[in-house]
Amino acid sequence: MAHTLPAELADQAKRIADLAREEGLEFFDTVFELVDFDQMTQIAAYGGFPQRYPHWRFGMEYERLRKQHTYGLSRIYEMVINNDPCYAYLLADNALVDQKTVIAHVYGHGDFFRNNVWFARTNRKMMDEMANHATRVRRYIDRYGFEEVERFIDLALSVEDLIDPHSVLIRRGDDDQPRTPDDPRVIEHELVRYPAKRYMERFINPPDALEAQRRRLRESHAREKTIEPARPVRDVLLYLIHHAPLEDWQADILAMIREEAYYYAPQAQTKIMNEGWASYWHSTLMTRYCLRDDELITYAEHHAGTMATSPGRLNPYKLGLELFRDIEERWDLGRHGREYEELQDVEARRNWNRDRKRPERVRGKESAGREKIFQVRRIYNDVTFIDEFLTPEFAARQGLYHYRYDPSSGRMTAVTRDFDRIKQQLLFSLGNLGRPYIYVVDGNYANRGELYLAHHHSGVDLQIRYATETLRNIQRIWGRPVHLQARINQENVRFTCDGRQSQHQTVTDDMPRPAHVM
Amino acid sequence: MRIEKDHRRFREIVKGRIREDLRRFLTRGELFGREGSSVISIPVRGIDLPTFRYGENGDAGVGAGRAATGDPVDARGEGIGPGGTEPGRHILEVDVSLDELADILGEELRLPRIQPKGRHSLTTQKDRYSGARQAGPESLRHFKRTFRRALRRQIIMGVYDPDRPRVVFERRDKIYRSWKTVRKPQSNAVIIYMMDVSGSMGDEQKELVRIEAFWIDAWLRRNYEGVESRYIVHDVRAAEVDRHTFFHLREDGGTKISSAFRCAQGLLDLRYAADEWNIYLFHFSDGDNSSESDNRECCRLLREQLLPRINLFGYCQVASAYGSGSFINVLNEHFQADPAVITTRVNGKDDIYDSIRGFFSPGR
Numbered sequence: 001m002a003h004t005l006p007a008e009l010a011d012q013a014k015r016i017a018d019l020a021r022e023e024g025l026e027f028f029d030t031v032f033e034l035v036d037f038d039q040m041t042q043i044a045a046y047g048g049f050p051q052r053y054p055h056w057r058f059g060m061e062y063e064r065l066r067k068q069h070t071y072g073l074s075r076i077y078e079m080v081i082n083n084d085p086c087y088a089y090l091l092a093d094n095a096l097v098d099q100k101t102v103i104a105h106v107y108g109h110g111d112f113f114r115n116n117v118w119f120a121r122t123n124r125k126m127m128d129e130m131a132n133h134a135t136r137v138r139r140y141i142d143r144y145g146f147e148e149v150e151r152f153i154d155l156a157l158s159v160e161d162l163i164d165p166h167s168v169l170i171r172r173g174d175d176d177q178p179r180t181p182d183d184p185r186v187i188e189h190e191l192v193r194y195p196a197k198r199y200m201e202r203f204i205n206p207p208d209a210l211e212a213q214r215r216r217l218r219e220s221h222a223r224e225k226t227i228e229p230a231r232p233v234r235d236v237l238l239y240l241i242h243h244a245p246l247e248d249w250q251a252d253i254l255a256m257i258r259e260e261a262y263y264y265a266p267q268a269q270t271k272i273m274n275e276g277w278a279s280y281w282h283s284t285l286m287t288r289y290c291l292r293d294d295e296l297i298t299y300a301e302h303h304a305g306t307m308a309t310s311p312g313r314l315n316p317y318k319l320g321l322e323l324f325r326d327i328e329e330r331w332d333l334g335r336h337g338r339e340y341e342e343l344q345d346v347e348a349r350r351n352w353n354r355d356r357k358r359p360e361r362v363r364g365k366e367s368a369g370r371e372k373i374f375q376v377r378r379i380y381n382d383v384t385f386i387d388e389f390l391t392p393e394f395a396a397r398q399g400l401y402h403y404r405y406d407p408s409s410g411r412m413t414a415v416t417r418d419f420d421r422i423k424q425q426l427l428f429s430l431g432n433l434g435r436p437y438i439y440v441v442d443g444n445y446a447n448r449g450e451l452y453l454a455h456h457h458s459g460v461d462l463q464i465r466y467a468t469e470t471l472r473n474i475q476r477i478w479g480r481p482v483h484l485q486a487r488i489n490q491e492n493v494r495f496t497c498d499g500r501q502s503q504h505q506t507v508t509d510d511m512p513r514p515a516h517v518m
Numbered sequence: 519m520r521i522e523k524d525h526r527r528f529r530e531i532v533k534g535r536i537r538e539d540l541r542r543f544l545t546r547g548e549l550f551g552r553e554g555s556s557v558i559s560i561p562v563r564g565i566d567l568p569t570f571r572y573g574e575n576g577d578a579g580v581g582a583g584r585a586a587t588g589d590p591v592d593a594r595g596e597g598i599g600p601g602g603t604e605p606g607r608h609i610l611e612v613d614v615s616l617d618e619l620a621d622i623l624g625e626e627l628r629l630p631r632i633q634p635k636g637r638h639s640l641t642t643q644k645d646r647y648s649g650a651r652q653a654g655p656e657s658l659r660h661f662k663r664t665f666r667r668a669l670r671r672q673i674i675m676g677v678y679d680p681d682r683p684r685v686v687f688e689r690r691d692k693i694y695r696s697w698k699t700v701r702k703p704q705s706n707a708v709i710i711y712m713m714d715v716s717g718s719m720g721d722e723q724k725e726l727v728r729i730e731a732f733w734i735d736a737w738l739r740r741n742y743e744g745v746e747s748r749y750i751v752h753d754v755r756a757a758e759v760d761r762h763t764f765f766h767l768r769e770d771g772g773t774k775i776s777s778a779f780r781c782a783q784g785l786l787d788l789r790y791a792a793d794e795w796n797i798y799l800f801h802f803s804d805g806d807n808s809s810e811s812d813n814r815e816c817c818r819l820l821r822e823q824l825l826p827r828i829n830l831f832g833y834c835q836v837a838s839a840y841g842s843g844s845f846i847n848v849l850n851e852h853f854q855a856d857p858a859v860i861t862t863r864v865n866g867k868d869d870i871y872d873s874i875r876g877f878f879s880p881g882r
Contacts, residue, residue, distance in 0.1 A: 042521040050520075057567065059528030062521050067613070150527075157567045309582045311591040318582070398582050403591045405577035411590040414581065426580050436570050455570070463573035470568045 005032050009090070012290075013103050019289050020107040024374060025281065027110030028124075029085040032103065034092045040076050041065045043089060047264070048081045049130040053137035053256075055153055077306075078102040082113040082267065084124035097295035098302060104285040108278030111377075116273070118266040118381050121168040126263055133256045140249045152250055156257045158473035161435050162236035163258060165265040187217050227515040232439040236453065237261070239440045245479050254477075268433045269381045276320015277377050279306070283321065314426075319398070323385070326394050327376060328369030349393075382430045390426070392419040428459065436462055441485075442514035451478045454518040455486035462486045468504075471497045485518065532612050533622055535562045540626045544733065544874070545867035558619065559611045620740035623733065627874060630881030632741040632796075632829075645697045654694025667691040707742040707796040707829075709734065710785060712750045712778040714803035717770040718838045726836055726864055727802045728765050733874050734800060734832075742796060748785060754808070756781035772808045775801070775845065776815040783823045792827030799828055800877075805835040805843025813848045825858055832877045837865040 005013060013032055020027070035043065045062035046052045069075060077098065081087040088106040090099055113119050123129055141149045191213055196204035224230060233239045237258045241251050267274065283303065291299055307318045330336055333353040343349050376385065395417075402421045406413040415421075442452035451474070455462055467484060474497075475482040481498040485507060492507035536543065543560065581591050623629070650660060668691040672678035678685075711731055713719070739745045749764035750756055756777040759767065782799060790797055807813055824831065835846040846861050853859035857880055862873040 045521055045524075054524055054527075056524055056528040056531055058521065059524035059526070060565070062525050063528065063612075154567060158569055161569055311581055311583050311585055311589075314580055314582060399584060400580055400582050401585060401587070401591075403579055403581050403585075406590075409590065412577070412579075414585040414587050414589050414591050415578075416587060422580050425578055429579060434572075436572060438570055460572045463571050466568045466571050466573075470570050473568065 005034060005090075008096075009034075009099055009103075012096075012100055016100065016103050016285060016290060017107060019285055020104065020111070020281065023281075023284070024370070025107055025111040027086060027107050027114055028083075030088055030106060030110055031085050032088050032090055032106075035089050036092050037069070040079065040089060040091055041069065044076050044079060048079055048087075049127065051127075051131035051134045053134045053153070054141070055150065055157075057157065078105055080106050080109040080113075081127065082109075082119060082122060082124070082263075083127045086110045086113065087127065095298060097291070097298050100290050100295075101282050101286055101299060101302065104290065105278045105282035107285075108281030109274060111281070112270070112274050112277045115378050116266070116270060116381075117169070117379050118269055122263055122266060123259075129259070129263075133260070136252065136256065140253070144249060149249075149253070152253060153257075155473045155476050156254050158470050159237055159240065159477070160257055160261050161433070162234075162438055163238075163261050163265065164234035165262070165269060165433070167235060168262065187214055187221070190217055228443040229440060229515070232441050232454070232516045232518070234437070234439055236438060236440055239443065240474075240477055243443055244477050246477070250477075265433070266381075269383075272316040272320040272323075272382045272430075273377065273380060273385050274320070275317045276322075276324050279317050279321040280324045280373075314400075322398060323389055323394065324373050324376070326391075327389050328367075328373050330369070331372035332367055332369035334368075383427060386423065386426050386430065390423055395419050395422055431458070436460075438484075439516075439518065441516040441518060445483060445514055446512040448480070450481045450483060452514040453482070453484045454514070454516075455484065456518050457487040461488050464488065468495060468497070468502050471495055472502060475499050483514075485514070531565065532562055532614070533618065535565055536560060536614065536619075537622050537626050540622065541868075541871050544871045545729065556616050557613050558616065560614050560619075562612050565612075616736055617740055620736040623737055623874070624740070627871075627879070629737065629875070629878045632738075632878075632881055644700045646700055647695045647697045649696040649698065650693050651696040652690075652693065654696065658695045660693045660695055663693040664691050667693065705742050705796065706744045706746070706794065707738055707798060708746045708748065708790050709738055709798045709800065710748045710750060710782050711764065712752065712756075712782060712799065712801040713764060714753070714773055714775070714778075714801075715751045715767050715769040716753045716773040716804075716806070718773075718804050718806060719836070720838065723802075723804065723836045723838055724765055726867065726870065727834075729867070730802070730834060730864065730870050730873060731800070733870070734798075734877070737874070737878060738798060750778050750781050750785075752778040752781065758785065773803070773806055774812050775803060775807050776812050776819060779816055779819040779824060783819065786824075786827065797828040798830050798832070799824065800832040800834065802834050802836055803843070803845060804838040805845035806838075807843060807845045807848075813845065816845075817848065817852045820853070820859070825856065828858065830877070831859045833859070833861045834873055835861065835863050837863070 004010075009032070013030075017027075017030070041062060043050060044065055045058050052058060065076070077091060077094070079089045086106070086109075088103075088110075090102055094102070113122075137149065137153075191210065193210070194204050229239065237254060240246075241254050241258065246254065286299060286303075307315065307321065309315045309318055334340070335349075335352050340349070340352060343352070376389070380388070396419075400422050401414045401417045402425050403412050403414045405411075437456035437458065439454050439456060440451065441454045442450075444450070445452040453471075453474070467486065471482055471484050476499070481496060483497075484495040486493055486495065493504050494507050494511070495502065495504040539562075583591075585591050624631075650663065664687055665685060668685050668687045669678065671688070671691060672685060711727075713724075713727055735745070735747065747761070748758060749761055750758050751764060751767055751769070752774070753769045753771040754774040754777060758781065778801065786792075786797065807816070820831065833846065833849055835843070846863065849859060849861050860877055860880070862869075862876040864870060864873050
């Protein structure tokens with residue numbers, strides 16, 4: 001399908017790779033493939049992978065992308081796949097200068113994939129894994145029928161995003177092991193006993209107090225054994241795989257979808273950083289080394305096109321690039337740390353270290369700013385990146401503003417340039433990839449085998465229509481009735497779907513309580 | 519390509535959804551805003567996969583630029599409305615060609631394919647320039663491809679000099695366009711729309727006629743190679759008008775339906791010989807004809823002049839503010855046994871579905 005690079009481009013790719021390595025980038029070997037526009041659209045519709053399981057949503061995405069292109073709305077220049085080796089696609093009819101820019105950009109992504117900690121646990125053989133998934137789904141289709149499998153994938157995709165993106169790096173208790181075995185020694189071990197001399201023991205740890213404590217612990221252990229799950233579970237998908245009455249093939253499909261969701265999650269978690277980092281590097285490598293004189297105008301035009309912002313939409317390329325540059329400058333000029341932060345005088349802040357000559361950056365590694373941004377690309381994700389490095393000066397310089405829906409005009413309207421509001425809004429829309437937090441709070445609600453989910457409200461209500469429909473899909477997976485508790489207009493509402501009908505009612509005290517309360 | 523399968527499946531789902539909602543689409547005039555285009559964008563409900571997401575009060579964000587506070591910033595032109603409980607964003611616009619739409623209509627209404635009248639076995643011949651070959655007249659030389667071949671040959675032979683780029687064709691470089699003659703059976707149809715524009719036909723009634731005419735057009739165009747549409751309006755006199763006038767003309771005065779029939783007859787005499795054309799007449803009226811004698815005249819014209827040469831006479835009686843007339847009863851009485859005369863009543867948009875089905879289910 002794709003063609004390997006012609007000699008001229010291959011030479012360029014090698015040269016740019018050498019330059020990038022010299023600047024300190026570390027990336028997997030990168031395989032470039034030259035594709036035409038239609039192939040590019042196809043690959044993009046498949047999320048970057050040439051082999052995916054058959055499903056109509058890829059067809060829908062394909063139609064959308066193709067239409068966008070026909071109307072001249074957007075154009076896919078580049079596509080990189082986090083894999084070892086890294087795969088990248090170049091559009092065959094692009095001019096050489098564009099190809100060079102894209103190649104440099106790709107190495108930036110490659111470095112980010114390899115070094116950013118959020119990618120540390122991603123499967124680097126995802127290309128093969130995706131192809132395996134495709135094969136397995138095809139086998140299920142042969143065995144159980146196309147419509148049957150498609151129907152189930154539709155359901156599974158409805159809960160695709162109910163995962164716990166942080167769990168790859170944190171161990172959330174040991175859910176796999178049996179909890180609290182029936183052993184008095186466990187209770188003795190958990191007992192709070194203050195150290196005391198023997199003759200004081202009776203007074204410092206009175207026997208009846210200890211007995212009361214033992215009783216409490218026994219009760220709580222007994223309770224813990226009956227409640228399921230032991231603590232609220234964010235990985236709803238995993239919970240379904242373990243506890244829903246599924247056929248083997250269904251569980252396998254859910255597991256595949258979950259695996260793919262975890263694979264894509266870090267890319268969504270680091271969209272701004274990843275694009276910013278790649279843009280920083282294509283810009284640095286191109287302007288410093290790779291541009292020929294006659295290519296300058298084309299390069300500048302396309303770079304500007306990529307960085308363009310439109311009202312009401314934040315361009316992750318632009319924001320990321322500018323933030324990385326800002327960090328680099330601040331650390332070059334020492335504009336960080338307590339002394340600088342506490343400085344109130346605007347003028348003094350602005351002139352801080354202005355007189356100090358910036359270190360000559362022949363080789364980036366040697367400047368403090370460079371060192372800092374390499375560190376940043378290693379340990380941050382978008383949320384922490386914005387939280388830590390978005391400054392009021394930066395927001396003002398970039399002209400950031402906060403907008404919201406104005407019911408009177410029916411349009412999105414710029415509301416304020418207040419820094420705190422901007423930052424809060426940005427963090428909110430990045431948190432949990434901009435999706436609501438949903439937990440399993442009871443897997444055996446009211447002892448009737450019903451699933452109870454809860455929305456952890458963080459300021460914004462759920463979209464009711466979507467919630468109802470998603471709940472219906474979850475019910476089809478779970479089999480028994482499913483509930484969702486969510487706060488709608490300041491009120492706790494319980495949505496219920498029992499397979500025949502959906503309803504909702506305000507939560508009252510006489511309803512049975514789920515095992516955990518959000 | 520692999521994507522084609524998934525894409526085909528997606529289109530199937532879209533069509534299925536349109537079919538389910540066809541009754542609703544049939545009543546929507548605004549679908550057909552862009553007349554004359556062969557593709558229509560149709561809003562299709564509920565095709566995306568539901569997931570938990572934020573609702574109305576989450577419609578906020580951060581932008582960058584010069585906007586002053588209070589400026590609208592959603593210049594995206596998508597017209598994003600409030601989310602909330604409205605089905606607004608649940609909708610996907612899908613492009614569907616008129617032919618596909620007509621097929622869906624045919625399947626859903628279980629309309630039989632129309633058998634063109636047997637006499638027209640005319641075939642047309644058409645030359646299509648679809649191929650290329652090595653020999654041919656110079657006037658058909660494919661310059662671009664010839665040039666490319668010559669350039670390639672010169673580069674391979676090493677005689678091409680980029681500093682003095684001169685490309686010289688040789689005989690063997692030349693590529694000529696070639697054609698194939700395609701024979702196509704031809705079946706033509708003409709639709710003559712007649713409408714009563716007397717005072718009792720208001721805008722609402724005209725909208726009904728417009729929607730109905732759209733679907734009649736779509737279905738007949740699917741069944742014939744070439745379809746011509748002619749438009750006649752009448753009150754007590756009739757005249758042929760263009761499409762725009764047809765749907766927008768407003769007259770006062772009485773109603774004499776026979777005038778339209780006579781006008782149609784004139785048109786047929788002049789231009790549409792019965793052995794070359796499949797002829798469809800549709801008449802829209804509120805059925806309030808001026809006199810009993812004119813009713814008789816109509817029946818005579820229809821029986822003697824029109825019916826012998828046409829495929830179908832469809833009469834659609836639209837309810838107006840002045841109630842509904844009796845012309846439909848007259849027709850039913852006189853032509854009950856004639857399969858070429860079909861009458862339907864449309865009192866509101868919901869009746870269009872049945873009306874279309876009524877007209878075309880005999881498959882004429």
